[in-house]
Amino acid sequence: MADRTGWLDEVESELRAVSRELEVPPARDLTAAVRQRLEGQAVRRHYRPALRTGALRRRLAWRAALAVAAALLTVLIATPQGRAVIIHVFRFAGVELRQGPGPARSPGSSASLPGERQTPLDKARHQASFPVLVPTALGQPGEVMVSDGGRVVSLIYPRTPHGLVRLDEFAGHLDQIFFEKFVHLADVTEVEVNGTEGLWIKGPHELMYVTRDGAPAIASARLTTGNTLIWGTRQVALRLEGDLSKTAALAIANSAH
Amino acid sequence: MLGWVRRAIEDAEAVARAQSGDLDAYAALVARYTLRAHRAAFLLGAGEESDDVVQEAFVKAFRHLPRFRTGDPFGPWLLRIVANETLNLTRSRRRRAALALRLRAAEPADTAADGPVDKVLAAERRTRLVAAMNALPDRERQVLVCRYFLDLSEAETAQVLGWPLGSVKSRTWRALNRLRGQLVPGQQNRVPSG
Numbered sequence: 001m002a003d004r005t006g007w008l009d010e011v012e013s014e015l016r017a018v019s020r021e022l023e024v025p026p027a028r029d030l031t032a033a034v035r036q037r038l039e040g041q042a043v044r045r046h047y048r049p050a051l052r053t054g055a056l057r058r059r060l061a062w063r064a065a066l067a068v069a070a071a072l073l074t075v076l077i078a079t080p081q082g083r084a085v086i087i088h089v090f091r092f093a094g095v096e097l098r099q100g101p102g103p104a105r106s107p108g109s110s111a112s113l114p115g116e117r118q119t120p121l122d123k124a125r126h127q128a129s130f131p132v133l134v135p136t137a138l139g140q141p142g143e144v145m146v147s148d149g150g151r152v153v154s155l156i157y158p159r160t161p162h163g164l165v166r167l168d169e170f171a172g173h174l175d176q177i178f179f180e181k182f183v184h185l186a187d188v189t190e191v192e193v194n195g196t197e198g199l200w201i202k203g204p205h206e207l208m209y210v211t212r213d214g215a216p217a218i219a220s221a222r223l224t225t226g227n228t229l230i231w232g233t234r235q236v237a238l239r240l241e242g243d244l245s246k247t248a249a250l251a252i253a254n255s256a257h
Numbered sequence: 258m259l260g261w262v263r264r265a266i267e268d269a270e271a272v273a274r275a276q277s278g279d280l281d282a283y284a285a286l287v288a289r290y291t292l293r294a295h296r297a298a299f300l301l302g303a304g305e306e307s308d309d310v311v312q313e314a315f316v317k318a319f320r321h322l323p324r325f326r327t328g329d330p331f332g333p334w335l336l337r338i339v340a341n342e343t344l345n346l347t348r349s350r351r352r353r354a355a356l357a358l359r360l361r362a363a364e365p366a367d368t369a370a371d372g373p374v375d376k377v378l379a380a381e382r383r384t385r386l387v388a389a390m391n392a393l394p395d396r397e398r399q400v401l402v403c404r405y406f407l408d409l410s411e412a413e414t415a416q417v418l419g420w421p422l423g424s425v426k427s428r429t430w431r432a433l434n435r436l437r438g439q440l441v442p443g444q445q446n447r448v449p450s451g
Contacts, residue, residue, distance in 0.1 A: 014440060015406075019405055019406045029291065030291055037312075037316050038319055150424075151419075171419055
């Protein structure tokens, strides 16, 4: 035991010594550059005082992206040879949306998230780094799955009036990417959930999980069922999937606490 | 310790003012945290794009300020955004080479053949340790960078990397064990001669 602590202390103190000798180039003074970029945002906020800066910026960015993509699509339809090369990427609440064909999928419904396993809800809450929300409109989930070491918590409702419903929750509110979706832009619309933006994606599309290192987990690729709603709160991002109408999905989302 | 408390209070004040749109207060935070953020970005692999990553992180952090919980420390919160930006960048670039950690070029006196033997041995050991760090799996290297090169606690590391605390502990332990063999040649794994 004494031997074990001995080597541990030695490695740790050696690492701290290395820390002082590491080559790190000098940092640029960023105060002016950051300020300049933020002043641009502040001016826009001045014109639309009802919206928070972040919400406004994202909304504007999303609208601009949609407009640009729509224009590009028009061009592409006119020039069919361009069709194969176009890939557009949007990021929203931890989900990356790509306009384009998806990867080869796992057969049937066998695809699951890495390390996915069933866990009681209270244990799942402990393992997740974010608060797990439960929609009162659906009640207690039939199954709770924890995946990738607590990075994603999924609530499964096997029998609802709408059939099987799945709710994936993840810390996607901080720009990290958890899922990639391969969609047609025409199927994506902006909606409002609890006063913030959400995205409604009509119809099945290809979905793939992206690991912490940013690598797509190929075995997780599958076709979604029904429709999908993505939205975020201050502490968690959510992805609701099932054979739901937009109204039903929004009612469920609004009841998640 | 007192200095830390005072800094936390100053940060909280600046954050509160920045949240209400005070760009001067935010500029103070930018100035205060640029060095730490830059060191984090560089050591986590942003390479020559570290300044850009940090600038982007500060702009995003300002946008996310409405979500910042009053009373939380600002440093780890900011570093999480820096870490995410860096990992997104290295993911899209897939450039392993930029990730390599390096020791500063040693002073000539340190490497002189007639220098004190223990000093030469220590320098040699550190070179070997850095090489071993570079050979670690990504997550194990990231956790050691946070714990020992950015001086973050286990809980702060969990926040910055977005991992459960248990993963921070287990990966740190695994990584330290791997380095052990490199540091004490002959006692553990055999080390390539040289």
